[in-house]
Amino acid sequence: MITEARVRDIVNALEDPFLHKTLAETGGIEEITMREEQNHVSVKIAIAQTGTPEQLQLQMRIVNSLKEAGVETVGLRFTELSEEKIAQFRGADAGEKDGGLLSPNSETVFLAIASGKGGVGKSTVSVNLAISLARLGKKVGLIDADIYGFSVPDMMGITTRPVVRGEKIIPVERFGVKVISMGFFVDDNAPVIWRGPMLGKMLNSFFKEVEWGDLDYLLLDLPPGTGDVALDVHTMLPHCKEVIVSTPHPTAAFVAARAGAMALQTEHELVGVIENMAYFESKSTGEKEYIFGKGGGDKLADELRTEVLGRLPLQQPDWNEEDFAPSVYAEDHPLGAIYQEIAAKLDTKLSLK
Ligand SMILES: Nc1ncnc2c1ncn2[C@@H]1O[C@H](COP(=O)(O)OP(=O)(O)OP(=O)(O)O)[C@@H](O)[C@H]1O
Numbered sequence: 001m002i003t004e005a006r007v008r009d010i011v012n013a014l015e016d017p018f019l020h021k022t023l024a025e026t027g028g029i030e031e032i033t034m035r036e037e038q039n040h041v042s043v044k045i046a047i048a049q050t051g052t053p054e055q056l057q058l059q060m061r062i063v064n065s066l067k068e069a070g071v072e073t074v075g076l077r078f079t080e081l082s083e084e085k086i087a088q089f090r091g092a093d094a095g096e097k098d099g100g101l102l103s104p105n106s107e108t109v110f111l112a113i114a115s116g117k118g119g120v121g122k123s124t125v126s127v128n129l130a131i132s133l134a135r136l137g138k139k140v141g142l143i144d145a146d147i148y149g150f151s152v153p154d155m156m157g158i159t160t161r162p163v164v165r166g167e168k169i170i171p172v173e174r175f176g177v178k179v180i181s182m183g184f185f186v187d188d189n190a191p192v193i194w195r196g197p198m199l200g201k202m203l204n205s206f207f208k209e210v211e212w213g214d215l216d217y218l219l220l221d222l223p224p225g226t227g228d229v230a231l232d233v234h235t236m237l238p239h240c241k242e243v244i245v246s247t248p249h250p251t252a253a254f255v256a257a258r259a260g261a262m263a264l265q266t267e268h269e270l271v272g273v274i275e276n277m278a279y280f281e282s283k284s285t286g287e288k289e290y291i292f293g294k295g296g297g298d299k300l301a302d303e304l305r306t307e308v309l310g311r312l313p314l315q316q317p318d319w320n321e322e323d324f325a326p327s328v329y330a331e332d333h334p335l336g337a338i339y340q341e342i343a344a345k346l347d348t349k350l351s352l353k
Pocket residue numbers: 115117118119120121122123124125146149151223224276277312313314315316327
């Protein structure tokens with residue numbers, strides 16, 4: 001009777017019909033059971049899509065190969081691979097074919113902006129860092145990965161929607177940054193009501209179906225916390241760098257440490273901490289008031305063994321009624337200047353790698 005190892009070799013060599021990877025690569029074999037007296041082998045296999053003609057073909061191929069190897073009867077069961085796995089392999093596959101963003105030889109630096117708590121200024125920081133990098137002459141893209149709580153289009157004052165060319169979505173360009181957001185694909189600020197698996201698919205489309213062109217940086221504005229989307233980003237982009245945004249308040253810093261720990265666990269490289277709402281500076285006296293406390297950013301950076309890239313005070317951008325972008329700081333605004341310094345620091349740090 002054939003050995004289990006031999007069965008594994010034979011089946012492992014066959015390809016998942018949708019991912020075009022061998023079952024060895026996808027880890028598709030879930031279980032092998034052997035019944036020696038009847039010379040019977042049964043295998044449970046996970047593939048990308050079940051109940052299709054392609055599955056039938058694979059089924060026949062497995063049965064034939066095992067019978068050729070001397071097995072009398074073969075039992076097969078199929079299940080579907082997890083969404084994460086499918087996304088991972090689809091991504092890799094697409095990258096290889098078109099030399100896209102996710103291909104191993106892509107030069108684009110992925111930079112995720114994360115936080116533990118909501119409302120600390122992640123999206124504001126993402127938008128302004130992206131614009132500052134573009135002001136440095138970099139080619140920059142921004143993905144609003146907060147699928148449920150998208151805010152980037154409104155913050156940047158984007159009033160147009162992406163156009164579709166052929167099979168690709170052309171991102172909207174604003175202040176020199178190419179932007180994609182879930183907000184472009186829903187009507188009239190309707191809430192997005194989706195279950196977990198859809199999120200992975202959406203993110204995947206943001207990479208695969210969007211014509212990003214050649215980018216130096218692709219920033220991702222993550223939703224707060226350590227939930228599904230953050231995890232998807234971690235699996236989809238193993239080389240992603242990460243910046244953590246926190247207020248100086250100890251509770252914000254504690255929670256932010258958790259987001260940082262997640263990055264470290266998934267081997268995302270932490271490039272630094274940005275302390276937002278660090279203080280309020282009186283216009284009349286120039287005196288600084290530390291409204292949310294002091295020291296949270298340093299403590300966080302210490303704990304995560306990284307550095308504080310910059311501290312942003314509390315202040316709104318100047319609003320321009322003709323070209324309204326409520327969260328964008330002009331280059332000559334005090335915060336615009338701080339963002340410019342942070343962007344330059346980041347660019348030096350990341351281009352040395
Ligand atoms: N330095 C700052 N000074 C003044 N207001 C700020 C500053 N940073 C952010 N804000 C304001 O704080 C609010 C929250 O910011 P933002 O939406 O960027 O946070 P977030 O972390 O992305 O939130 P969420 O978790 O909801 O995605 C916004 O109204 C923004 O305009």
